[in-house]
Amino acid sequence: FHSYTWEDVLKVNLDKIVKYTNEILGSHQPIEPVPYAVEGVQKLREQGHELVVVTARSELFKDHSISWLEQHFNGQFRSVRFANNTKPFDPNFNMKQRKVEICKEEGIEVMIEDSVKYLAACTQAGIRGILLNCPWNITEETPPNTIRVNSWKEIPQYLNGMDIKK
Secondary structure, eight states, X not given: OOOSOHHHHHOSOHHHHHHHHHHHHHTTOOOOOOXXXXXXXXXXXXXXXXXXXXXXXXXXXXXXXXXXXXXXXXTOXXXXXXEEOSSTTOTTSOHHHHHHHHHHHHTOXXXXXXOHHHHHHHHHTTOXXXXXXXTTTTTSOOOTTEEEESSTTTHHHHHHHSOOOX
C-alpha cells in the first residue's frame, strides 16, 4: 500500500476501522515487530541511549500497546507516550504539534519516524530525524536535518555517529 491513512488502505469508514482495530488488538493475534527493530533497540540501549516511544496511536489502545511493547522489547524504553489523547483519527487534533510537544518534554534529540509529516514537524522544531523508509513515504521529500534508512539495522550506526547526549 502507498498511503498512511487506514481509510485509504482498507477502503472502509472510520467507525469500522476502530471496531476492527479493537477486535484485532483484543484477539492476541501475533503481530511481530518490523525486521531488526528488536535488535536495533537493544543495540541502541547497549550504546547508552535512552529511548522513548512517542506514538500517534490513541490512548484507547494504550493497554494493548504497552503489553505488546513489554512482550517484544521488555523494558527497553524509558517511557511510552501516546500523542493522541482524543478519539482515534480525530481530523481536528493537531498530532504533528502534539508529537513535537512530547519530544520537547522528554528531551528527545533525535526522532526515529516512518511518517514524513510528523518528522518534518519535529525537525522544524530543532529535533534531528531518522526516517525509516516505508512504502507510504518513499516518494516523499526527506525533511531537513534528516537521514533516511532502509531498516532498523542501520539506525544504531547512524545514532552512534551523531553528536548527541546519551
